[in-house]
Amino acid sequence: MSSAPWSRDRNRIGAAMLLLGDRVAAAGAEATGLRGGAPAALVSLLGWADGHHLDALAGGLGLSHSRTVRIVDGLERDGLVERVADTVDGRRALVVLTDEGRRRAEAAVAARSVVLDDVLAVLDDDQRRAVAAAAERVLLDQAVDRRTARHICRLCDVVACGHRDGDCPATRGADRREALPPTEGESR
């Protein structure tokens, strides 16, 4: 059997990607009871933004400052997040997860994993590994800077991702491009 034309393969990849995106978004919304950018905000907080100031979160989410303010307002209203004043710089509002917020964020991450498992269950181990290797290559290639990397990783399970031990492809790709010292500690 000769291989299908690339246009056909390409289209299938796009369709499967769209399906996964829909499912993941729905799962995140259901697991947190939140919609729009709020689930991603929660997960990003869990991953890297906890205790950071509001603008850093906005940058990582790829949202405007004002939008991020409203999202944090909502999370605070729901008791998932607290604003604490930065003792060093009084202008800054540091956003910290509450215990309940952490639980919700973890639930969102878990829900995403469940969906991915479900959708990918039909593949065999070799296929899953092949897709993962391709994904790693794509991430290394596409994460052109740290801000982009954080945006890509806005729904990541930071532990699984490898963020903690320097194995996150997006971060690695970004560092390579920016020629930062690879041990640089997450800049502002």
Add this chain to the structure above:
Amino acid sequence: MSSAPWSRDRNRIGAAMLLLGDRVAAAGAEATGLRGGAPAALVSLLGWADGHHLDALAGGLGLSHSRTVRIVDGLERDGLVERVADTVDGRRALVVLTDEGRRRAEAAVAARSVVLDDVLAVLDDDQRRAVAAAAERVLLDQAVDRRTARHICRLCDVVACGHRDGDCPATRGADRREALPPTEGESR
């Protein structure tokens, strides 16, 4: 090098998927000058919904009837679509693409292809084939019925997809589940 744990692979697949989704959505919006569900509506019209009534389009897009009405309103206002009365059933408003609408829809499909090519360019041929094979399997597995299949295919390039010659994985998957005669022409 031993293989990475599945949780790590899974997360990378999810991240790459999210990246692709963002890029495709942005490209569709830019190519059409439209936002929200409108680009998908155009592409679905081009693919299978041209000349169908409004509710069919709503079902395929996975949107409410009223939302679809507004989207069609907008497309009509922009001269991309026309409502024509169904001569058989006077209640129905058939939605047909104008020439300009067809051009826009084709532009959206092309933009999606460009993005997919760009993102996947870093892979070698074997990897692309492997990912495509995995995508096909996922689609066959996940398209549980025709409505779902159309939703999955709402951004598809219908020619490349294989819709026209019975090679669309989503449609095949749906037909298998619904045990419909495989040669059924599904409306249109």
Add this chain to the structure above:
DNA sequence: CGGTATTGCATGCTCGGGGCATACAAATCT
């Protein structure tokens, strides 16, 4: 054949997400 139910489209309304422009507060510069 006339009345009722169903189907299909359109519209008013509300909710919420998103961003822009702006106002305000703290810190830094000169």
Add this chain to the structure above:
DNA sequence: AGATTTGTATGCCCCGAGCATGCAATACCG
């Protein structure tokens, strides 16, 4: 101290999404 910069919050608007409802055409049924 005043001026500028940086960070946050708010008013405003646009638009996407759905629900409930209204209305028209068709289909069903006595």
